[in-house]
Amino acid sequence: GQQVMQIPQYQHVQEGEDFTTYCNSSTTLSNIQWYKQRPGGHPVFLIQLVKSGEVKKQKRLTFQFGEAKKNSSLHITATQTTDVGTYFCAGPGGFQKLVFGTGTRLLVSP
Amino acid sequence: EPEVTQTPSHQVTQMGQEVILRCVPISNHLYFYWYRQILGQKVEFLVSFYNNEISEKSEIFDDQFSVERPDGSNFTLKIRSTKLEDSAMYFCASTLGAGWSTDTQYFGPGTRLTVL
Numbered sequence: 001g002q003q004v005m006q007i008p009q010y011q012h013v014q015e016g017e018d019f020t021t022y023c024n025s026s027t028t029l030s031n032i033q034w035y036k037q038r039p040g041g042h043p044v045f046l047i048q049l050v051k052s053g054e055v056k057k058q059k060r061l062t063f064q065f066g067e068a069k070k071n072s073s074l075h076i077t078a079t080q081t082t083d084v085g086t087y088f089c090a091g092p093g094g095f096q097k098l099v100f101g102t103g104t105r106l107l108v109s110p
Numbered sequence: 111e112p113e114v115t116q117t118p119s120h121q122v123t124q125m126g127q128e129v130i131l132r133c134v135p136i137s138n139h140l141y142f143y144w145y146r147q148i149l150g151q152k153v154e155f156l157v158s159f160y161n162n163e164i165s166e167k168s169e170i171f172d173d174q175f176s177v178e179r180p181d182g183s184n185f186t187l188k189i190r191s192t193k194l195e196d197s198a199m200y201f202c203a204s205t206l207g208a209g210w211s212t213d214t215q216y217f218g219p220g221t222r223l224t225v226l
Contacts, residue, residue, distance in 0.1 A: 033214075042201055042217040043153060088153065094166050096141060096158040096205075098215060103152050 002027050002093050004101040012107040019076040021104035023089035030092055032065055032072045035100075038085040043100075046074075079108045112136045114218035116202050122224045123192055131187045131221045133202030142185045143203040143215065144177065146170070153201065159185065192225045199223075 003026040013019055023032065031050045035043040047056055049065035049072060056063045062075045072089055086103045093099035115134045123129050135142050144156040157167040159177050176188045185204075189196055199220045207213040 037153075042220050044217070045214045048214070090153075093155065096143070096160075096165050097155045097168070098145075098153075099155065100145075100153040 002091075002099050004089060004091055004099050006087075006089060006101040006104050008104055009102065010105045010107070012109065013079050015081055015108050015110050016078050019079050019083070019106055021074050021087050021089075021106075023072040023074075023101050025070045025091055028069050030069075032069075033090045033098070034063060034072075034074055035088045035090060036085050037088065037103075041085070043088060076106075079106070081108050081110055084108050112216075114202055114204055114216050116200075116218040116221050118221060119219065120222045120224070122226065125194055125225055126191050129189050129192055129223065131189075131200050131202075131223070133185045133187070133218055134183050135185055135202065135204035136206070136216055137183070139204035139206050139216070141165070141205045141207075141213075142177075142179070143205075144187045145201045145203060145217075146198040147201065147220075148198045156187070156200075189223075192223075194225050197223055197225045 006023050031048055033048045034046040036046055037043045047063050052069050053067045054065040060077045064073045076083055086105045088103045089101040090098045117132045121129055142159045145153050147153045155168050157171045157177055158165040174190045178186050199222050201220045202218040203215040205213040205215050
């Protein structure tokens with residue numbers, strides 16, 4: 001079945017450093033969504049990318065959707081302690097089904 | 111801001127017992143979902159529900175699982191005979207639109223199920 005992998009699995013950075021997580025799907029995606037899950041919390045929608053090569057920014061977060069629509073990335077500039085959490089990408093796996101990536105857990109030290 | 115709510119926040123049960131997890135989706139949303147997340151792992155789709163019917167389900171959602179919308183506001187997930195491996199966080203989600211997976215899914219805070 002469809003698989004969505006993310007690397008790295010875990011990253012520990014110092015506050016102020018940049019962070020990037022990469023998402024790769026085994027199949028072409030019509031769109032990709034990104035979610036953030038704080039420790040002990042639930043997934044919270046961040047953004048959706050639809051077009052090939054699309055780049056979107058939200059303050060310090062930059063999201064990219066690959067040209068082939070099989071990969072995506074999330075880059076955080078100058079991390080803050082509030083960025084701590086697990087970042088998941090998710091793509092459609094059926095008409096109403098989201099297939100989540102394996103997640104990247106980010107830890108930020110002050 | 112409207113939100114999805116779930117009760118209870120934590121449920122402890124004995125293996126073989128039935129549990130019912132409850133969710134109240136956002137009031138004008140049409141599509142409802144259950145996902146689960148085993149501790150430290152990714153979020154996995156279980157089932158989607160629209161117009162009082164299951165729309166899609168995963169291989170995890172076997173005969174031990176059922177969903178129901180018993181009234182105009184609640185959406186429930188029942189596990190008939192719990193197993194140890196059912197221990198996980200269960201998230202309910204809802205979407206406003208026509209069920210296309212491009213619609214933003216709003217997740218509830220989750221119910222942590224512990225099967226002893």
